Amino acid sequence: MIDVRVAEVLLKPETDELRFLPEGPYATTRLGELSWVAIQHGKNKLHGSVNLLDLNTRKNRSYALPGRPGFAFACDDGHSFVVGCERSLGRFSTKTQAWDVFCEGVDSDVDNTIINDGMIWEDSLLFGTKDLEFKTKKAGLYLYRGSDKKLIRLLDDQICSNGKAIRKTTAGLELIDIDSPTRQIAAYALDIAAAKLGPRRVLLDLTSDPAVPDGMILTPEGSGVIVSMFHPGGAEHGETRHYDLATGNLVTVWKTPGAPQNTCPALVELDNKIALVITTAVENMDLETRNKRPDSGCLFVGETDFDAVSSMPIFPI
Numbered sequence: 001m002i003d004v005r006v007a008e009v010l011l012k013p014e015t016d017e018l019r020f021l022p023e024g025p026y027a028t029t030r031l032g033e034l035s036w037v038a039i040q041h042g043k044n045k046l047h048g049s050v051n052l053l054d055l056n057t058r059k060n061r062s063y064a065l066p067g068r069p070g071f072a073f074a075c076d077d078g079h080s081f082v083v084g085c086e087r088s089l090g091r092f093s094t095k096t097q098a099w100d101v102f103c104e105g106v107d108s109d110v111d112n113t114i115i116n117d118g119m120i121w122e123d124s125l126l127f128g129t130k131d132l133e134f135k136t137k138k139a140g141l142y143l144y145r146g147s148d149k150k151l152i153r154l155l156d157d158q159i160c161s162n163g164k165a166i167r168k169t170t171a172g173l174e175l176i177d178i179d180s181p182t183r184q185i186a187a188y189a190l191d192i193a194a195a196k197l198g199p200r201r202v203l204l205d206l207t208s209d210p211a212v213p214d215g216m217i218l219t220p221e222g223s224g225v226i227v228s229m230f231h232p233g234g235a236e237h238g239e240t241r242h243y244d245l246a247t248g249n250l251v252t253v254w255k256t257p258g259a260p261q262n263t264c265p266a267l268v269e270l271d272n273k274i275a276l277v278i279t280t281a282v283e284n285m286d287l288e289t290r291n292k293r294p295d296s297g298c299l300f301v302g303e304t305d306f307d308a309v310s311s312m313p314i315f316p317i
Contacts, residue, residue: 003252007240007278007302009295011058017041018051018062019297022279023215024117025266027312028074032056034268035081036279036299037069043283050081050092053299055270063094070115071127073313082315084115084127089144089151091317103144103151110138117178117215117264119164120313122146124192126175128161134181135159141177143195146316152195163216163227163264166190176203176225178216183207185216185225185243204243211239215264215279220308224251228262228278234289235260240278240302254302256280258295267309274306 013019021039028035034053041048050072052061067086074081079095089103107113107129116139118127123146129139141155163178163185175190175197183206189198204225206213211229218225219242228240238260242252256262259280266277282290282297290296 002250005252005254005302007254007256007276007300009298010055010277010301011053011060011299012295013038013051013060013297013299016282016297017045018049018060019282020045021048021263021281021283022051022297022299023263023281024069024071025264025268025277025279025299026073027266027268027309028052029076029078029312029314032269034266034277035072035074036264037072037083038062039070040068040283050083050094052094055268061094063092063097065092066099068114070129071118073118073120073315075315075317077317080317082120082125084118084125086114087129088115089125103149105151106142107138107140110140113139116160117162117164119166120315121166121173121192123316125315126164126166128158128164128177128179130158130160130162139179143192145192145195147193150195154195154197162214163225165216165218165225167218167222176216176218178213178227180212180214180230183209183212185213185227203245204248210235211260211262214262217265217267217310220267220306220310226265226267226276228265230262230281231260232284233260234285234293236293238262238278238280240265240276252304254278254300256295256298256300258293259298259300260293261285261296267304267306269309270301274304274309276302276304278302 090101211231
């Protein structure tokens with residue numbers, strides 16, 4: 001039997017700009033703090049922000065960036081973040097607001113793409129880009145290898161590279177990856193030292209689903225994934241789902257009333273329990289739909305039965 005739960009609003013960002021496209025919630029190095037990115041501050045805006053939410057007081061601080069961020073992960077210095085912004089990787093300091101680029105040239109041979117979702121593995125970054133028209137297979141999947149500070153393109157045929165996770169198997173590392181328009185969750189054998197992927201295989205086929213898989217995390221023990229589903233049709237509620245990877249079975253659904261466009265999940269400690277935070281978005285909604293779905297763009301929180309959080313992604317300086 002599928003366990004269905006209803007999430008509640010955790011934060012309603014104070015501006016329309018911050019509600020347009022929230023994504024990438026993650027715990028930071030500070031206890032009780034969650035970071036998230038507002039990828040774009042409106043349909044025609046070319047900048048976004050890194051945000052820090054105090055889970056105890058529900059107070060949010062927003063820091064403008066010079067472009068549109070796809071992801072932001074806390075660094076081990078306690079005040080800066082590694083950010084994929086437009087077509088560059090850089091470090092942003094919340095203390096000084098300095099933006100220091102350390103890697104450029106992402107998708108340098110194609111037009112109209114920007115960095116989207118990513119993840120940390122030890123001292124390396126795995127991340128993808130997205131075609132801003134969401135129709136051409138030209139977006140890249142990249143490895144920024146920490147051992148030699150080298151940017152390596154692993155794939156060049158994605159459209160909107162989204163949720164990512166890495167798990168250890170008996171055969172080595174496995175990259176779990178979402179290219180959203182395929183509506184599939186796929187896996188590749190991953191060799192970071194050699195910068196190579198094995199053949200693509202489908203773990204979950206959601207092609208008959210009306211919603212699109214977006215952000216994703218592994219469950220703490222690594223046997224399942226939690227994936228946020230982006231429903232572009234103005235449904236009454238959104239869904240973030242827990243799937244068992246061994247069987248493909250749907251285990252748990254967290255509904256977000258009045259917010260059909262779920263973007264990313266995160267497991268955090270809250271009130272001495274493990275809770276699920278879900279970001280949602282207003283992107284692509286007309287005024288009539290927004291009025292009918294008033295909690296779109298909010299961050300939600302739902303109960304879980306997990307007794308641990310997923311490993312905290314911290315990037316070493």
